[in-house]
Amino acid sequence: MSEKEYLYLLCQVPGLGAVSLFRLQEQFGNFKGVWHAEEKSLRQANILTEKRVESILAARTREKEYRKDYESMMQRNIQFTAFWEEEYPARLRPYRDRPAAIFRKGRFPADGVPTAAIVGARNCTEYGRQMAQAFGEELSRAGVQIISGLALGVDGAAHRGALKAGGSTFAVLGCGINICYPKEHYELFCTMEERGGLLTEFPNGTRPAPMNFPVRNRIISALSDAVIIIEAREKSGSLITADLALEQGKEVFALPGRITDPLSGGCNKLLQGGAAVLLRPSDVLEFFGLKYEKKLTLHKNTEKRLAKNENLVYSCLDSRPKHFDEILSDTGLGVTECMECLMRLELAGLAGKTGNQYYCRKM
Template sequence: MDEKTRIYEYWLAGISSLSDRKKIWLQTEYKSAEAVYYIEETELCRLDILTEKDRKVLRDRRRETRKNMKETWEKLVQEGIWFLTCFDERYPKRLKKIEDPPYALYGKGRLPDEENLSAAIVGARGCTVYGERLALEYGKILAQNGVAVISGLARGIDGAGQRGALNGGGYTCGVLGCGVDICYPREHIGLYMDIQKAGGLVSEFPPGRKPFSSNFPRRNRIISGLADVVLVMEARKKSGSLITADLALEQGKDVYALPGPVNSPLSEGCNLLIRQGAGILLSPEDLLKELGIQNKRLGKKSDKNEIMLESPENIVYSCLGLYPEGMDQLAAETGLAIPELLRTLVSLQMKGLVTEVSRNYYVKTCCD
């Protein structure tokens, strides 16, 4: 596609008040964005699909000169941001199938491979250690087996799943609720940079668009749209993750949920999904079987932790999991006196096998 065509499409994409449906209709009807730019006034007034506000916006935006349009386009290219519309053959086929596909996408890095399976990993920002560790594990194992991990680069579950994919040497795509030139949240700058090298960042919002709260529910349809299955790791009863799950179901995708404690607010949404018929996430290996993928890691899991541990350490380590346990509970389970239990926990922490997530509450550290 030549630069002139791109410039006019970039111009049309930049009219934020005009819906994606109307942009797609206009370009389909008039064969090109350039033809939309040059619609005559009498013709414009006859288009019932447009409101008076739409017509005014188009009139105002058509005052933009070709020179200004070209300068804006060149700035985009200089920033290393790619741009394509749903009329481009490189546009993701999965997105074309959803009810309300974005007219245009902006990105850095590369898009998911159309031939490979993809899974969205979504969940709470303020997640538990249990949810975070399992998101990391699922992301890693899925990526090691060639499954693209799709998520929103958010705090908590999203970021953990995507970091896991990178740790597994695989591909991950971050779908942003702002321009791709903005890292949000800022503390994920390292992840933001790493994904550009080994995966891709995608947004329907133009560069410079700030992360307004209204952007995020809308971008969720792209997360589910790019995925073949959606994994909800932790979610409250009313959350963006459940919106993504609902969108996935509307798009005909399978949804899986991680079961959690019945008294945890962060597991209410997942447990509700399971009750409604969602698949249950019991282990990454089990999920791979359901997806028809042979696990490349079978037979490679190390038991080095057990070999290295002395008897009291073994007892304590075997009682811990990914959900925090307190001192009293551990003492009851292990039969160890508190002083000996404390010494054992400190030893396990020094070996990197156990983490104290809050005062006197411990979890097993994920290790391969």
């Protein structure tokens, strides 16, 4: 058996974390040595709890089953990448708690291309969902790879935005690679395998337990050059991701919100602590040193790149501020549809809000 196969066996041990794995490798010379170490030696190493030693011993009784699963992975389009292999993401290598191996469907984010995580509340507002999708789309269109966690709410919207722009997006899962969670995102799960990648350090069959998600958040932040928080409560998994990103020296952006809105509490707290204010895609792109093509010289070219309803709203705007009700009347669109178009035009730098419900065209 190869060293990689022994690592695979050890990855099946419940609760055996990355840091412990690396310490065991150092103690016993290699992963083969860890797998075959005597029970007494495992206990005397003072690396593992009694429960974890018992877990390793129990896993050994299932070696034949695990080896069969390893051999069948390729047939299921599942890749298993060890930390020493060339294709292992360079962004993860510097960290002591990096995953010893990653299970993957699809591909890894390209090392030489900017990455941004977009995360936030599962039970986000409609505004939060729209902003997550809009930022995912606009950043992806500019060439940024989008990272998130496939959760309901902000995560799913960010992934969809990236896919809508024809870009690449990657999900770091809190369960086994063969489990789609949440089940509502099955179509998204399948699409991302083709258009980006699904990644996890948890072995096949691992259920999405609550304790898994804070653990996976360190991978989301480590894979990202910048982390964007759209909506989050003051105590939430998104803030764990933000804290990890700050510890890793990453840039954190937060979308400001109303002080009376609980879902903006986390973002406002981050801003109070020094996070970068997120108002438009160019805020992130300027950090990456990328040019944001928010304006086109010719009005005709601008119209070509807009969707039908956005073009309708854009066409009725001019340099004189118009009230929202007037825009509604001119376009014949519904309130929600018209508001969404205006938000997207604002994000693209093509429209501006000049006062309470007044909008104008930006040339």
